[in-house]
C-alpha cells in the first residue's frame with residue numbers, strides 16, 4: 001500500500017511540475033517540457049492529457065518545428081478561474097478580480113472612515129461580494145481571496161496588530177472564509193506588494209528585491225534569493241519602525257523617532273498642517289497636496305522634497321543592511337515621485353556605503369498602487385494550485 005501511495009505522490013508532483021512549466025513558459029510543446037523536466041515523453045503526454053481534461057491547459061495549434069512534424073503547442077488557460085485581491089488601506093479599500101494569470105478583469109475602490117472594525121469589515125465584504133458576483137463564467141469560478149493588510153498577521157490569518165488602523169486581534173481570515181466559503185489568504189500589504197512586483201512588475205528578473213510601501217505608515221517586503229522573506233516568526237519588514245532619531249518623537253509602536261514619523265503620508269499631512277496653515281481640510285489630504293504641488297506652489301513642493309530626503313535616509317539603511325539589487329517604492333505616496341525622487345537619490349548617493357550601492361536600482365513602482373492587490377490575488381492563485389494540482393485524480 002505504501003508503495004502505491006508513494007507512486008501517486010510522485011505522479012502528483014510531476015503533474016505540478018509540468019503545469020508550472022506551462023504556466024510560466026507557454027506556449028510550449030510536450031517535447032520541450034520533456035526536455036526541460038527530464039521526464040519521459042510518454043509521462044509528459046499522459047500528464048498533459050489530464051491537464052487538458054482539467055481545463056487548466058489548452059492546445060493552440062502547431063508551433064515551429066526543429067525538423068519533422070510541427071509540435072502542438074500548449075497554453076495555460078488563465079480564464080479557467082478567477083481570484084480576488086484586496087488591499088485594505090487605512091482610509092480605503094482597493095480590490096481587483098483577476099484571472100489565473102493575474103490579468104485584472106475588474107477593479108473597485110472605496111473609501112472608509114474606519115468608524116469601527118465591524119463597519120470596515122462590512123464594507124470589505126460588500127466589495128468582495130460585488131467582485132465574486134461579477135466574475136465571468138468559468139470552469140473553476142472564483143478560486144480564492146487574497147488580502148494585504150497594513151499590519152502583522154499570524155498563520156491563522158488573524159490580524160494581530162495594525163497600528164495605523166488601530167486594530168488588534170481581528171480574526172479576518174476566519175470571518176471572510178465563513179462569509180464566502182472560499183479559501184482566504186492574508187498577509188502584510190508590503191509582503192503582498194513585493195510578490196506583486198516580483199511576479200507582475202519590474203522585479204520579474206530580480207532575485208534580491210526590497211519593496212517599500214509608503215502609505216500612512218511605511219512597510220517593506222523583502223524578496224531574498226527569489227523568495228519572500230518572512231523572518232523567523234513571520235513578522236519581518238516592519239521597516240517604518242527603524243528609529244532614525246534615537247530621541248525623536250514618540251511612535252505608536254512604543255519606540256521613538258521611527259522612520260515613518262518623518263517619511264510617511266501621515267508625516268506629510270502632519271507637516272503640511274503645521275507649516276502651511278490657513279487651508280481647508282480638503283486641500284490638506286494627499287491628493288490636495290499633490291494638486292497644489294502640480295500647480296507649482298513652492299511651499300508644498302518643498303514639503304514633498306523634504307519628505308523625499310527623509311525617505312532617502314531610511315532607504316540608505318535598507319541598502320547598507322541588505323544589499324538588494326533593486327528597491328521599488330510603492331504605495332500611495334508613489335504619486336509624488338516627481339518631487340520625491342531627486343532628494344531621495346541624493347541622500348542615497350551621499351550616505352550609503354559604496355559597495356552595497358554599486359549596481360543598485362532605486363525606482364518607483366510601475367504598477368502604480370496595484371502591487372499589493374496583484375500580489376494578494378497571486379497568493380490566492382498559489383494556494384489554489386498548491387491544493388488542487390496535487391489533489392486532482394492521481
Ligand SMILES: [Zn+2]
Nearest residue numbers: 241251253258
Ligand atoms: Zn515606531
